[in-house]
Amino acid sequence: MSAEIENPVLEIHDLTVTYSKKPVLWDVDMTIPKGSLAGIIGPNGAGKSTLIKSIMGLVPIASGYIKIFDKDLKEVRKNVSYVPQRGSVDWDFPASVVDVVMMGRYGHLGFFNYPKKADKEVALDALRKVGMDAYKNRQISELSGGQQQRVFLARAIAQQADIYFMDEPFAGVDAATERAIISLLKELADKGKTIVVVHHDLQTAPNYFDWMVLLNTRLVAHGPTQEVFNDENLKETYGGKLTLLSEISKLLENKRFPAREAK
Amino acid sequence: MESLLEFFSFSDHNVQSVVIGSIWLTASCAIVGTFSFLKKRTLVGDAVAHSVLPGVCLAFILSGSKNPLYLIPGAFLTGWLSLVLIDKIVAHSKIKEDTAIGLILSVFFGLGILALTYIQHTDYANQSGLDHFLFGKAASIVREDLLIFSVIAIILMISVILYFKEFMLISFDEEFAQSIGVPVRRIELLLTTLTVLAVVIGIQAVGVVLMAAMLITPAAAARFWTNDLKILMLLAALFGAFSGISGAYVSYTAPAMPTGPWIVVILSTIAILSFLFAPTKGTLFRLLKQVKIKRKIKDENTLKTMFYMGEELSSFYHPMEVEEMISKRKMQKSSLEKSLLRLKKEGYLEKEKTGWVLTKAGKEKGQRIVKLHRLWEVYLTKYLNIAPDHVHDDAENIEHVITPELEERLEKLLNYPETDPHQSKIPY
Ligand SMILES: Nc1ncnc2c1ncn2[C@@H]1O[C@H](COP(=O)(O)OP(=O)(O)O)[C@@H](O)[C@H]1O
Ligand SMILES: [Mg+2]
Numbered sequence: 001m002s003a004e005i006e007n008p009v010l011e012i013h014d015l016t017v018t019y020s021k022k023p024v025l026w027d028v029d030m031t032i033p034k035g036s037l038a039g040i041i042g043p044n045g046a047g048k049s050t051l052i053k054s055i056m057g058l059v060p061i062a063s064g065y066i067k068i069f070d071k072d073l074k075e076v077r078k079n080v081s082y083v084p085q086r087g088s089v090d091w092d093f094p095a096s097v098v099d100v101v102m103m104g105r106y107g108h109l110g111f112f113n114y115p116k117k118a119d120k121e122v123a124l125d126a127l128r129k130v131g132m133d134a135y136k137n138r139q140i141s142e143l144s145g146g147q148q149q150r151v152f153l154a155r156a157i158a159q160q161a162d163i164y165f166m167d168e169p170f171a172g173v174d175a176a177t178e179r180a181i182i183s184l185l186k187e188l189a190d191k192g193k194t195i196v197v198v199h200h201d202l203q204t205a206p207n208y209f210d211w212m213v214l215l216n217t218r219l220v221a222h223g224p225t226q227e228v229f230n231d232e233n234l235k236e237t238y239g240g241k242l243t244l245l246s247e248i249s250k251l252l253e254n255k256r257f258p259a260r261e262a263k
Numbered sequence: 264m265e266s267l268l269e270f271f272s273f274s275d276h277n278v279q280s281v282v283i284g285s286i287w288l289t290a291s292c293a294i295v296g297t298f299s300f301l302k303k304r305t306l307v308g309d310a311v312a313h314s315v316l317p318g319v320c321l322a323f324i325l326s327g328s329k330n331p332l333y334l335i336p337g338a339f340l341t342g343w344l345s346l347v348l349i350d351k352i353v354a355h356s357k358i359k360e361d362t363a364i365g366l367i368l369s370v371f372f373g374l375g376i377l378a379l380t381y382i383q384h385t386d387y388a389n390q391s392g393l394d395h396f397l398f399g400k401a402a403s404i405v406r407e408d409l410l411i412f413s414v415i416a417i418i419l420m421i422s423v424i425l426y427f428k429e430f431m432l433i434s435f436d437e438e439f440a441q442s443i444g445v446p447v448r449r450i451e452l453l454l455t456t457l458t459v460l461a462v463v464i465g466i467q468a469v470g471v472v473l474m475a476a477m478l479i480t481p482a483a484a485a486r487f488w489t490n491d492l493k494i495l496m497l498l499a500a501l502f503g504a505f506s507g508i509s510g511a512y513v514s515y516t517a518p519a520m521p522t523g524p525w526i527v528v529i530l531s532t533i534a535i536l537s538f539l540f541a542p543t544k545g546t547l548f549r550l551l552k553q554v555k556i557k558r559k560i561k562d563e564n565t566l567k568t569m570f571y572m573g574e575e576l577s578s579f580y581h582p583m584e585v586e587e588m589i590s591k592r593k594m595q596k597s598s599l600e601k602s603l604l605r606l607k608k609e610g611y612l613e614k615e616k617t618g619w620v621l622t623k624a625g626k627e628k629g630q631r632i633v634k635l636h637r638l639w640e641v642y643l644t645k646y647l648n649i650a651p652d653h654v655h656d657d658a659e660n661i662e663h664v665i666t667p668e669l670e671e672r673l674e675k676l677l678n679y680p681e682t683d684p685h686q687s688k689i690p691y
Contacts, residue, residue: 056442074444082442089436093301094492103432107443112425139490159443 007070009034009163009194010055015064017047017054024050026218028064032196032211037189039199039209039225043238046216048198049085052165056082068163078107081161083152085168091140091148098136100151101126104158126157131180146177153181163194170199182208202234266516276406278515284404285507287416288468289477289526293503294423295461296478297496298454300486301434305479306361307346307455310368312462312474314345316375319396319466320382329392331411331467338463345371346455372471399470399523401507402514408467415464419457423496430454431492468510470523476530477503477523484534487541506530558605560663561594563632565602566611567662568592569621570629579626582618630690631670636662637683638673644684645677651684 008031017025025047032038040048053059055066057073069076081104104126105119115123127133130150135143143151149169156164170178185195189210199205205212206229214220214228214237221228221236273279299308315338322337323329345367352363382393395403404412423430429450432440441447462474469477485498510526539546568588573579585599603619606612611625621629639658643649649657665673682688 053438056438058438058441077442077444080442082439084436084438088438090303093435094486094490094495095431095435096490099492100435103436103439106428106432106445109428111429114428141490155439 005031005033007034008032009069010196011067011070012055013065013067015051015054015066016062017050017059018062019050019059023062024217025054025215028215028219030213030219030222032194032213034194035189035192036211037185037195037197037209038211038213039197039205040213040215041199041202041205041237042215042220043200046237048200048215049167051213051215052082052167052196052198055165056080078159079162081156081159081164083156083164083166083169086145086149086152086171091143093140095140096136097127097132097138097140097143097151098123100140101136101154101158104155107159122160123154123158126154129157129184130154144174146173149173149177149181153184157188161193164188164196166195166197168198168200170201170204205229267512270512270515277402278511280406280409281401281404281511281515282508284409284412285401285468285511285522286504287412288465289481289503289507289510290500291416291419292461292465292469292474292477293481293499294496295419295454295457297482297485297492297499298430298434299458300479300482301492305475306364307349308458308462308478309475310345310349310364310371311342311459312466312471312478313368313375314371315339315342315459315463315466316396316471317341317371317378320375320378320393323382323393324378331408331464335411335415335463338466339459341371342459342462343456346459375471395470395521396466397470397472398521399466399468399473399510399526400514401468401511401522402518404467412464412467415460419461422453422457426450426453427493468507468522469526470521473523473527476527480527480530480534481506484530484537487537487544502530502533506533558602561598561602562606562611563628563663564592564594565599565606566621566625566629567632567636568594569619570626570633573621573626573629579621582615582620584618587618632662634690635665635670635673637687637689638670638677638680639665640683640685641677641680641689642673654684 010030010032012028012030015025015028016023028051040051042048050059054061055068055073066073068080073080098120101123102115102119105115105122109115109119124133124136127136130153132147132150132154135147140148140151149172153166153169156166169181173181185197185208189195197209199208206225209225211223212225212228213222214233216237221233269275270278273282296308299305318337318339318341319334320337321341322333325337326333349360349363349367352358352366353360358366379394379397392400392403429440429445432445433447433450433454437447440450458478461478465474465477481499481502482495484502485495488498489495506526506529509529510522513520513525514522537545540548542548565588568591569583570579572583572587572591573581585596585603588594588599589596603612603614606625607614607619611622611628613620613622636658639661640651640654643654643657644651679691680689
C-alpha cells in the first residue's frame with residue numbers, strides 16, 4: 001500500500017541499501033508531503049536509522065534515488081537538518097552547550113569563517129526554544145539524557161532548515177522533555193517545515209504523527225496516519241512474515257552475491 | 264647545578280638548537296595529538312610511529328645522508344603507506360581495525376629493525392646515530408635541522424588553526440559533519456597527514472617506540488584541567504614543550520641517555536599529578552568533596568535527632584546527652600562527638616554541664632530537615648503511590664539533597680500538609 005501525493009518534499013524511489021552485501025533496505029518507494037510530522041516506525045534492526053542515513057548521504061546506496069525538494073541533497077543541504085541518535089557521540093567531549101548548538105551554524109559558514117554575532121544570536125534563540133538557555137555555558141558531560149537531546153534539537157533548530165530528520169529523539173528522555181519536544185515539533189510543522197522522526201513507541205505514535213512510514217527492511221506501508229496505522233499493517237511490520245526475505249538476506253551475505261547487478 | 268645554568272643560559276649554539284628544536288617537536292606533537300586523543304585513535308598514532316622506521320632507513324641507504332631533508336620524505340612515505348594498508352585491510356577483509364593495526368605495526372617495525380641492523384653491519388661512514396630514532400636523542404638536533412623542523416611545526420600549527428572548526432566537528436560528531444556538507448574524508452586525510460608529519464619530526468626527540476605516548480599523554484593530562492577545547496590544546500602544547508625542554512636538558516647533560524623515555528616519564532608524571540590534583544576532575548578534589556558531603560549529612564542527622572528528642576520532650580532547648588542521642592538513632596559515639604563539636608563551632612549547639620543544647624539556629628536547621636523528610640514521604644505516597652511503610656528510607660537520603668527552591672515548590676505542590684503518612688506533625 002502506498003500513497004501518491006503531489007509535490008512531495010521527500011521522494012524516495014526504489015531505494016536499496018546493503019551492508020557488506022547484506023540488504024538492509026529493500027526496494028523502498030515512498031514520499032512525504034510538505035508540512036507533515038512523519039513517523040518512521042518499525043522494530044529494532046528494521047533499517048530505520050539506515051533509511052535516514054541514506055537520505056543524508058551517510059551510507060552508500062546500492063540502487064535507487066532520493067530527491068529532497070525535487071533536488072539532490074547536495075543542492076539543498078542548507079535546508080536539511082539531521083539529528084543523529086544521541087548515543088552516537090561522546091558526551092565527554094570538551095565542549096559547552098552553546099558550542100554544540102553553534103555547530104548548527106557551521107553549514108552556513110564554510111571554510112575559514114568563524115561564527116559572527118548573528119550566528120550567536122540564532123544559537124541562543126534555539127536554546128531558548130528548547131528551554132535550555134539557562135544551561136548555555138554548561139559542560140555537555142554534565143547534562144541529563146533529556147537535556148542532551150534538547151541540545152541536539154537546538155543545534156538542529158539553529159540550522160534554520162526546512163526539513164528535519166531525527167533519529168529516535170525520544171529514546172531515554174524524561175516525560176517532560178518528550179512533551180516539550182513534541183510540541184516544538186508540532187509548532188515547526190505548523191509553520192510549514194517537514195519533520196521526519198524515527199520512533200518505536202506504538203502507544204504514542206498515532207498521537208504524535210500525521211504521516212507514517214511502516215518499515216521492516218522493506219516498506220510495509222506509508223501514508224496518512226489514519227489510513228495506514230491499522231492492525232494488519234502493524235502485524236506485517238512487527239510479525240514474522242518476513243522470514244523468507246531475511247533468509248535470502250542471509251544467503252546473499254554468506255555467498256556475497258551483489259544485491260543488485262553492477263551497472 | 265652548573266650544567267643547569269650553562270644549559271639555560273643558551274650560550275652554546277648547540278644548546279639553542281636542541282632546546283628550540285625539542286620545543287617545536289613536542290609542542291606540535293601535543294597539538295596534533297589532541298585530536299588523536301579526542302577521536303580515540305591512539306593505536307593509529309602508534310602504528311604510524313613504528314611504520315616510519317623502515318622509511319627512515321631506506322632514505323638513509325639511498326641517500327647515504329642523515330639530513331632530515333631526505334629522511335623526512337622517507338619516513339612520511341612508509342608512515343602513510345601503513346595507514347593506507349590498514350584501511351584497505353579493514354575494507355576488504357573480515358579483519359577488524361585493531362588487529363589490522365597490530366599487524367601493520369609489527370610488520371613495518373620488523374622491517375625497520377631489519378634495515379637498521381643491515382645498516383649497522385655495512386660501513387656507511389656516518390651510520391652511527393640512526394638508531395637514535397628508536398628512542399630519540401634530542402641532543403642530535405643540529406642547527407641545519409632546526410629550519411626544517413620549524414617550517415614543519417609552523418605548517419602544523421597554522422593548519423590546526425585554520426581547520427579548527429572542521430577538526431572539532433569530525434572529532435565530536437562525524438555524521439553530523441557529513442550531513443552539513445563538511446568533506447569528512449578530505450578533512451580526515453588532512454588530519455592524518457598532519458599526524459604523520461608530527462610523528463616524522465617528533466621521532467628525532469622521542470623515538471618511534473614511545474611516540475604514541477607523546478601524541479596522547481599531553482592532551483590526556485590537559486583534559487583534567489579544562490573543558491574548553493582551545494585551552495586544552497594550549498595546555499597540551501605547554502605540557503609537551505615542558506617535557507621537551509626537560510628531555511633536551513637530560514640529553515645535554517647525559518649524552519648517552521636516550522631522550523624519549525625521559526620525555527615520556529615527565530609527561531606521565533604531569534598526567535598523574537593532573538589526575539590526582541586537578542580541581543573538580545582530580546581524584547583528591549573528588550575525595551575531599553565526598554568527605555564534606557558525608558560530614559554534612561552526619562551533622563544534619565545529629566540536629567534532626569536532637570529535634571526529634573525535643574519534640575518528645577516538648578522542649579527543644581533542653582540539654583541532651585550523647586548516650587540518649589545514640590539510643591534514639593544508631594550512630595558511632597566517636598563520630599557523633601566529632602559532629603557535635605563541629606556543630607558547636609558553627610553555632611548550632613552549646614555545651615552545658617548536663618549535655619548539649621540546641622541554639623535557635625540549630626533548632627531551625629533540625630526542624631527543616633525533619634520537615635523535608637516528612638514532606639518527601641507525603642510526596643512519595645501521594646504522587647507515586649508508594650506504600651507508607653516504604654517511604655522512610657528514601658526520605659532519609661532526599662532530605663539532605665533538597666534545595667530551598669525545591670523545598671518551596673514541594674510545599675506549594677502539597678499545599679502545606681499537616682501530617683506525614685505516619686501521622687507525625689510536619690513542623691513549619
Ligand atoms: N555499519 C553497519 N554495518 C553492518 N551492519 C549494520 C551497520 N549498521 C546497521 N547494520 C545492520 O543493519 C540493520 C538495520 O540497522 P538500523 O538501520 O540501525 O536499524 P534500526 O534503526 O531500525 O534499529 C541491522 O540488522 C543492523 O545490524
Ligand atoms: Mg536505529
